[in-house]
Amino acid sequence: MFSKKAFTIQEQIAQLQKRGLHIPNTQLAAKYLSNISYYRLGEYWHSMQSDKTTHQFKTNSKFKDVIALYNFDAELRLLLFDVIEKIEISLRTKLIYHLSHEIDPWWFQNLDLFTDSMALVKTLSNLQEELERSKDVTIKNHFKNHKDDKRFPPAWKSLEQTSFGALSKLYGNLKPTVKSKDTIAKELGAVNHTYLPSWLQSIAQIRNYCAHHSRLWNRNLPGTVKLLPKPPNPWIIDSVNVPNQHEFIHLYVHMCLMKYLLNNIQPNNNFRNSLNNLFVKYPNVDPNALGMKPNWQKEPLWQ
Template structure:
């Protein structure tokens, strides 16, 4: 059977994709507000609106404006839409990012301590220099490379008094003890450090604080490190699927992991990890209060929270 010949016409159309010259201009605040007014947006407090455009920016607010606009050209605003409502929605997204960062910071500190204490007590403060504690050579050298980058002697005078003290006083070992090293590693690197350990070492580290299987902890720490970066770089949590590093499902709470791209599934991971830090009630109550604080937020549609989520077993 002869192979089908390529569609020359389709190939030509693809090759001749039409592009345009960008001609949009940056406008002063007053003109921007006038354009929004012409599209039906109520400018209910002009000084506050101008200050928001000045300090937040039109482009950053634009994605929140879409919630109040028609999907069809010319994208007029729905009746009674207010500029203050757009800012309120933006502020909600900002507050949930800050709350999430606050929670992840607590978990990051706990993971750092779990990597430091038990293996240093069982072995030495420089146990990480022994490759036998790691899963394979490639992962080991990857970890050591990050450690040298964050805690190596070169540039140590810019890394704090503790690092200066170590390199000024000691010539061996060539790198500082694990507690000083871990203080210089990001959450993302810590999560990869944890994954790189031999499985029996991961179990020792994980069980120092948590009761979950090590494979779940590997997945959850990667997922939260990705979430932390989203929050730290002011990306959206509101109405924005999270496609990177979906958290592995806990069998007991499988119903809470049915939407792996949702913020909710990651909020559940935080809740499960917080439980054994004694902070699960703080996280649940903070979310409840925040979700109720903005009338323009639909927790189910915009963040993946199911109805009655706070009464489910994972949250009690």
Template sequence: MEIKEFKTFEEQVTKLVEHGCEDIISKEYAINILKRINYYRLTAYFLPFRNEETQKYDSSKISLEKVYSIYQFDSELRLLLMAYIEDIELYFRTQVAYHHSEQYGALAYKDSENFNKFHKHDEFMENLEKELHYRRKDPVYRHHQSKYNGEFPLWVLVEFFSFGMTSKFYADSPNTVQSLIAKNLNIKTAQVRTYLEVAVVLRNYCAHYGRLYYRGFTKIPGQLPPFMTENVKIKNRLMAQLYALKQLYVDGNKWNNNFIPRLKDLFTKYQSSIHLHHLGFTSDWEVVLKK
């Protein structure tokens, strides 16, 4: 297997030009960007402008400055989304802890009988032990080890949950618990499960600096509006992902009057560089995403 050879920053600039990015302010400008952003990472933002046959960039549509601007937009977009995904994650931690404990007790999570038939209890407890071991220096962990002999009520334990664990706990909870939580959101339990899975994946992209711009997501929300499901360039792009977040976001006022205006402002800020259809956004996106 042939491995590509190492290239200096100067050689990377030459490679960009050879691939079609001829509009570069200066070599120094390009090298300054490449010193901060890995070449492989940066070139992913050229994908919308690449000819599938020649694999070269359309020099009439791009400049390094424009691509770097798209990269900056993507970074700001991730930070914006993380703030609202955090609200969803903390809300669901609270909800699963409250309703499961109310129905079955503070330590009921230790018994597989208090979950549904899809629950893999040994795997759950093993993952739980790993999280607790990882947090063993946390003051909350130490407090419960010394004062409560290592027993953690669920409402304490969820503070050690990853978003993935929270999502799985909801999906594995008895229908009575799922229904109580779904009722507050005015959607069905199955929708909550699938939307949570989408939110978890999106959160991981944001947390690990994954590209959102021109990305085709493999985890697609269920129960999308017909115009989304009928168009693959919409249903597997970011707009559909945000539709799932909307359904999970309990504070409609904050979503409509804070998130949507901030998203709109971000689009306006970068309007000379970005193309909303690369994110799967339609002209009426504000209406679609409004709660």
């Protein structure tokens, strides 16, 4: 049975010091711990411990380095959230445009277009909840002006209310025979529908981590992604910088895919400089914890 009692902030600091974490300014540490929980910060000092059972820290482990890691991770989430926003808006736009023209404005509720009808029903159920909660004037006016139309509002209204995760599921669930599935993949540089779904799913997962302020640094990410054997647009040419299959769990490969998509959406983006500046700002952060490769900035992908 779990029997640990809650520690006061002073007790938390005393325990960390006893375990070997250098905290010269206990007043400042108390300020941090009153705003960032001990448990949350623990995700950042865990790697500093030489013994994970007794929680003893390695020699020269410092509280200020824990805070630096925490701040780096927070800024990294903000950076990636901004990149993912552009990818999300582009995907939403392309889905609405191409499929509304190929099929009709209500394509997203047409069971015949999707491989997994049960998954679609779940997606539509979530969408209905979003529309019912929506305070958007466009949605309210649509339901007011079209009371006799029992369908969802058309794609250009409905899909503006749904999440990136739902959009990625809609795209991945489309049957291969739907022409727009390949059209969208080609416009984003992914050649065909075979590769893009895994990219979008992984990016949607990372978006959720960002939205919920979860740690990205030194995190093993779920799932794998399919890499193009011969990307049509600038990618990585030095073999030492290409992610290997077993390294798909690291953030680096996912950031490479974000950069690849962003280069098609916004060619003159500053993702590389922003990411590089983050490592410069926090020199004590180990890039290997993100799976970063040597000289990644010099690859055609990141130029």
